[in-house]
Amino acid sequence: MSTEAFVKYFGYRPGTSIFHRLDPRTKIIFYGTFLLIAVAWTDPLFLLSVLLVLIALYIIAGESFKRILVLLLVPFPGYILIFLYNLFLFDVTAGKAIPWDLHYIGWVIPKIGSFGPYGHVSIEGLIFATQVSFRLAIFILASRFLILTTAPQEIIIALRKLGLPYVIGFSLSLGLAYIPELARQVGVVIEAQSIRGWKLGSKANPVNVVRSFAPVVIPVILRSIIRAEYLAAAMTSRGYGLSKNPIMLREISFNRLDYAMIAASMTAFVVAIIISPWVLNIANFKFTTFLLVSK
Amino acid sequence: MIILDKVSWTYEGSSIEAIRNLNLEIRKGERVLVTGPSGSGKTTLARIISGLIPHFYKGDLKGEVIIDDIYTKHSRYEEMFGRVGIVFDDPSNQLFNPTVLEEIAFGLANLLSSRDELLERVNTMLKLFKLEDLAHKNPHNLSGGQKQLVALAAVLAMYPKILILDEPTSNLDLLGTSMVYNVLYDLTRERKYTLIIVEHKLEKFLPMVDRVVVLNKGECVFDGSPRKLVREAEDYIKLGLQIPITSLVALRLKLFRSEDAIPLSIDEFIKFIKISKQNIVFKPMRERPRRISEDLKEDRNKILVTASELWYEYPDGTVALRGVDLQIRMGEFIGLIGHNGSGKTTLAKVIAGLYKPTKGHIILNSEIIKTYFKESLIPVGYVFQFPDDQLFARTVYEEIAFGLKNFKIDPDDIRRRVNNIAKELGLEEFLNVSPFRLSQGLKQKVALASILVLRPAILIVDEPTTGQDFITSRKIMDMLKDLNEKYNITIVTISHDISLISEYCKRIIVMEDGKKLLDGPLNVVFSASNMNLLEKMGLESPRTLRFIKRIKEEQNMPFTEDDMIFRVDDLLDRINIEEESQK
Numbered sequence: 001m002s003t004e005a006f007v008k009y010f011g012y013r014p015g016t017s018i019f020h021r022l023d024p025r026t027k028i029i030f031y032g033t034f035l036l037i038a039v040a041w042t043d044p045l046f047l048l049s050v051l052l053v054l055i056a057l058y059i060i061a062g063e064s065f066k067r068i069l070v071l072l073l074v075p076f077p078g079y080i081l082i083f084l085y086n087l088f089l090f091d092v093t094a095g096k097a098i099p100w101d102l103h104y105i106g107w108v109i110p111k112i113g114s115f116g117p118y119g120h121v122s123i124e125g126l127i128f129a130t131q132v133s134f135r136l137a138i139f140i141l142a143s144r145f146l147i148l149t150t151a152p153q154e155i156i157i158a159l160r161k162l163g164l165p166y167v168i169g170f171s172l173s174l175g176l177a178y179i180p181e182l183a184r185q186v187g188v189v190i191e192a193q194s195i196r197g198w199k200l201g202s203k204a205n206p207v208n209v210v211r212s213f214a215p216v217v218i219p220v221i222l223r224s225i226i227r228a229e230y231l232a233a234a235m236t237s238r239g240y241g242l243s244k245n246p247i248m249l250r251e252i253s254f255n256r257l258d259y260a261m262i263a264a265s266m267t268a269f270v271v272a273i274i275i276s277p278w279v280l281n282i283a284n285f286k287f288t289t290f291l292l293v294s295k
Numbered sequence: 296m297i298i299l300d301k302v303s304w305t306y307e308g309s310s311i312e313a314i315r316n317l318n319l320e321i322r323k324g325e326r327v328l329v330t331g332p333s334g335s336g337k338t339t340l341a342r343i344i345s346g347l348i349p350h351f352y353k354g355d356l357k358g359e360v361i362i363d364d365i366y367t368k369h370s371r372y373e374e375m376f377g378r379v380g381i382v383f384d385d386p387s388n389q390l391f392n393p394t395v396l397e398e399i400a401f402g403l404a405n406l407l408s409s410r411d412e413l414l415e416r417v418n419t420m421l422k423l424f425k426l427e428d429l430a431h432k433n434p435h436n437l438s439g440g441q442k443q444l445v446a447l448a449a450v451l452a453m454y455p456k457i458l459i460l461d462e463p464t465s466n467l468d469l470l471g472t473s474m475v476y477n478v479l480y481d482l483t484r485e486r487k488y489t490l491i492i493v494e495h496k497l498e499k500f501l502p503m504v505d506r507v508v509v510l511n512k513g514e515c516v517f518d519g520s521p522r523k524l525v526r527e528a529e530d531y532i533k534l535g536l537q538i539p540i541t542s543l544v545a546l547r548l549k550l551f552r553s554e555d556a557i558p559l560s561i562d563e564f565i566k567f568i569k570i571s572k573q574n575i576v577f578k579p580m581r582e583r584p585r586r587i588s589e590d591l592k593e594d595r596n597k598i599l600v601t602a603s604e605l606w607y608e609y610p611d612g613t614v615a616l617r618g619v620d621l622q623i624r625m626g627e628f629i630g631l632i633g634h635n636g637s638g639k640t641t642l643a644k645v646i647a648g649l650y651k652p653t654k655g656h657i658i659l660n661s662e663i664i665k666t667y668f669k670e671s672l673i674p675v676g677y678v679f680q681f682p683d684d685q686l687f688a689r690t691v692y693e694e695i696a697f698g699l700k701n702f703k704i705d706p707d708d709i710r711r712r713v714n715n716i717a718k719e720l721g722l723e724e725f726l727n728v729s730p731f732r733l734s735q736g737l738k739q740k741v742a743l744a745s746i747l748v749l750r751p752a753i754l755i756v757d758e759p760t761t762g763q764d765f766i767t768s769r770k771i772m773d774m775l776k777d778l779n780e781k782y783n784i785t786i787v788t789i790s791h792d793i794s795l796i797s798e799y800c801k802r803i804i805v806m807e808d809g810k811k812l813l814d815g816p817l818n819v820v821f822s823a824s825n826m827n828l829l830e831k832m833g834l835e836s837p838r839t840l841r842f843i844k845r846i847k848e849e850q851n852m853p854f855t856e857d858d859m860i861f862r863v864d865d866l867l868d869r870i871n872i873e874e875e876s877q878k
Contacts, residue, residue, distance in 0.1 A: 014431065152393060173393050177392050177433060178391075178435065180435045180436050192677075196701060196745060197672070197749075198701055215697065219684055219687050222686075230385065231389070233342075233352075234390075236347060236351045237345060237347060237351075237380070237381050238405065239377070239405030242376055242405050243406075246404035248404075249400045
């Protein structure tokens with residue numbers, strides 16, 4: 001995938017929605033609330049409602065249904081993998097801490113001859129595995145939402161405002177600037193070597209696989225080193241390092257919308273902690289379990 | 296005001312003086328062109344005037360450099376910062392911000408203290424360079440010409456008194472060159488800056504400047520007005536300077552009022568012949584000897600490649616080829632031209648098998664390849680523009696052997712083949728040297744050898760002369776011509792230097808918007824009407840043809856096939872004057 005296509009689906013998209021207009025610091029706080037939920041809550045119903053809220057946010061931010069669908073589907077194999085992994089191991093991990101007999105309904109891998117069975121599946125296990133996948137989904141959707149509505153430079157500015165040193169901020173932004181150029185460079189080197197019969201290593205032994213990368217890695221690194229010197233000269237000629245605190249191009253400031261959003265985020269943050277398993281223990285996967293197996 | 300007093304400079308780790316005992320005084324507001332062959336010290340001089348020498352580059356600086364009253368050797372860079380601006384040759388090596396807006400603001404952010412003033416200046420620059428719509432784009436996603444304009448805007452935003460442009464158009468295609476050239480033209484008219492332009496495209500830049508400095512091996516060999524330079528052209532053609540055709544013709548035919556008024560541009564030239572009532576005539580062509588023997592010529596009618604209805608779409612949706620039909624015969628020497636983004640590189644890569652066409656198909660005549668290229672391992676070779684994109688091995692030998700090893704050729708055979716190709720290209724003495732320690736020209740030869748050793752029937756060469764001086768460019772083209780004639784290898788050269796390749800190629804393909812716009816022998820592609828078409832699209836025709844066509848138009852004579860003169864020397868041999876009264 002070219003970098004342009006990658007940015008189209010996974011990068012920042014300029015817009016005018018209320019989220020685009022928020023101060024990047026507000027958005028980082030807002031994002032933090034979702035991260036907290038993804039870490040703290042374990043109940044699939046509670047988490048599902050948060051997922052729905054996130055999808056609603058995407059719609060408000062002007063994202064098309066097609067793109068939302070792509071976003072939901074692309075990480076799906078990952079969700080399934082995490083789901084199966086937890087389903088398989090629930091019995092010997094989280095399941096052990098449950099004070100009642102698990103409601104078994106079958107096996108992940110049934111008995112075939114002398115093989116198996118493996119992965120005793122219970123209703124509790126299903127609910128637990130679902131919530132882990134939901135948490136991953138919240139993490140992905142919330143991160144994507146921050147990236148979608150906040151230009152990378154804005155994130156850097158916000159981090160600088162929050163105390164990140166200028167040099168680190170500049171390095172981040174330099175890296176950002178060079179992504180398309182680096183992608184092009186790697187592409188050209190791969191083409192130049194494949195004309196000479198080079199193929200990506202499929203050699204049996206891992207040392208040979210690593211060695212087969214050398215014809216691509218060496219030119220890319222050497223070109224970058226040569227480029228770095230030219231770049232440093234250009235940066236010097238434009239005064240890099242002469243000012244301890246160069247003027248920030250964009251001044252960011254909180255407005256009323258930001259204060260409202262921060263207040264809402266903080267409230268949600270506190271509520272999330274209160275109902276989390278750490279305090280009142282409501283948003284716990286046992287909540288859904290009771291709903292399903294309370295007979 | 297710039298003063299260089301007996302200046303010499305040696306880079307750290309080098310034993311050769313890059314600049315040798317140079318004296319130079321440039322007055323405020325002067326427009327100076329610095330030129331000379333590669334390695335003559337042009338870029339080093341630009342670095343000295345910019346203060347990057349000695350403040351960024353390390354080495355030994357002798358003599359005194361005074362820039363705008365500052366002794367650079369005895370001051371810190373802070374004191375110079377903002378007084379001198381420098382734009383470099385490769386636009387992608389001087390842009391380091393994620394958006395155009397930030398790029399232009401970068402220098403100002405270090406220079407100014409008021410944010411409002413910064414924003415005002417950035418906006419002025421965006422407007423001046425018509426970059427408003429691109430303000431939020433990553434500069435690295437722009438075209439070469441646009442990138443260079445961004446770099447220029449970023450430097451000019453600091454309002455420098457002295458502006459240095461180090462080969463600002465050498466890495467650009469024609470469209471980019473004219474984009475930058477037009478902006479520079481306006482800048483020179485305004486005389487707001489002391490301008491120092493390092494360039495080798497004299498034809499374009501001579502009329503823009505007051506003064507020319509020619510460097511050779513670190514020394515100043517000429518310092519004077521452009522007209523003085525063309526008057527003494529003979530001495531400098533040897534250095535590889537490309538003196539404008541107009542001036543050469545005027546010199547040959549003594550068409551000037553006085554030695555101080557030798558025309559630099561075609562307009563001046565035409566004005567003069569009109570006033571002096573003289574007519575330019577072209578003597579009929581002498582038959583030139585055929586170099587290709589007849590039996591070889593017969594083989595050359597065999598079709599090597601047939602492509603029909605080629606379409607290519609990049610993963611991001613850009614359609615680069617829109618139905619291209621193409622035949623390539625054995626032994627052809629083809630020039631492939633077009634703007635960046637016209638599809639010429641994509642077409643070349645499809646022919647080379649690097650890209651699979653999205654639609655349509657391409658057939659290689661493997662029968663011919665088997666018969667005529669017995670040791671062929673790849674039907675089509677592709678030499679990339681920058682040898683550094685492929686060099687990686689410890690020695691030149693290993694670099695050349697890399698492809699053979701990939702094709703599992705047995706070691707004895709590898710040795711024989713590598714040695715043969717090294718002999719052919721004069722690389723024998725470097726076989727055990729690291730390719731990274733070679734000069735740019737030799738690196739290019741190694742890259743070429745590493746492809747040729749695979750004995751392709753077709754060799755595609757991507758912009759072999761971009762960024763090179765004329766002597767080097769000619770050497771490269773001569774080498775390709777040799778390969779073509781001696782080994783019957785079909786050559787396809789992608790190039791922006793139409794004047795140069797039309798001296799070598801027998802056939803030209805012009806790409807535009809993913810389609811073949813023109814395809815044929817030189818006399819067809821550069822017919823009068825096609826030349827008009829090319830000009831309208833911002834593509835040039837060979838400089839000799841442009842000159843002849845313009846003269847003929849002025850004299851109301853038709854431009855015919857007889858006027859297809861591609862070499863400057865041929866043109867000078869065949870041109871003459873005739874008094875109007877004799878008609």
